[in-house]
Amino acid sequence: MEFNDKLQQLRKQKNLTQEELAEALYVSRTAISKWESGRGYPSIDSLKAISKLFSVSVDELLSGEELISIAEMENKEKAKSFSDMVFGILDCTMAMLFFLPLFGQQGDDMIYMVPLIALTDVPAYIRIPYLVLVSLTVVFGITILAFQNFQNRLWMKSKLLISLMLSILNVLIFISGGQPYVSVFVFCLLIIKGVLLIKQR
Template structure:
């Protein structure tokens, strides 16, 4: 008997609706429906919960082939999720602007390399734009990282596009303000983020 048939049989034997089983497993009714129709498979964690709930071993619940396929699928999903989380965590490094000497103070005869906190020879408006950009980038990516960790309903494609767009704008601003080290730092983050997106799955 296939896994989807076993799940349905166990649910019916327990005299539960799909909604009731979903509540026991803390998943949606749609997920249970997909499992029973064979259009989707439970995660490893959900399989463990099913095993405990129905007092049945994983060996009885799954064939060796099904167990191997689900384990491989679960591993791929965890790797994908980790890459996406790292994608957003990278931008949190912009907080280093406050501490690393990535900005130039023009002192007339020479340029002193300073952190954003010590950037005094730049117009207040430019400093304000940089500070706001750093804070916005940091908070947005912290929020996106949080959403990715919670498997939120937010469309991750839009989160990623917005993150890349903000980083491109921030890099362009640093180039326009003649801050090559800060721009190089942001460009390096951008390259790593693009690599994470195109890295073989």
């Protein structure tokens, strides 16, 4: 008997509705419905809670193949969570550009290295895009970290892609603006993101 059938059988034996079982396990009713229809498996912690609630062992609930599937699923979730955290931190790292003297600024007879907030001797049409793009990247990094566990499908699919695109835009804008040190700094962050995405696949 598959896990979904076993769970449904155990729930009915205890005369519990899906809603009541969800409350007992501290999950949503949608999660129970998903498990009972065979469209997914609970986490290891939820499995332990189910085992305790119905006084059965985890081995009785799941076959060997199902246990392997759950372990693989948990590993993938952990890898995704790690990638989200790293992407968020890397985007927040862009805030360092406001304070690190990496931007070249022409002086009277030499080029001075200044942070972004002190970059004044450049046209507004160059400085403003720098400020906007760096600020946007930092804000998006904070958003990724704050909404790591947000389960919206569109958000889950697009957040890393948006972060990657912001990094690419940063690299392009700083290269076109003739800022080699900043370009290298941002390109290194982009490389780390790329490596993470490749490993995740």
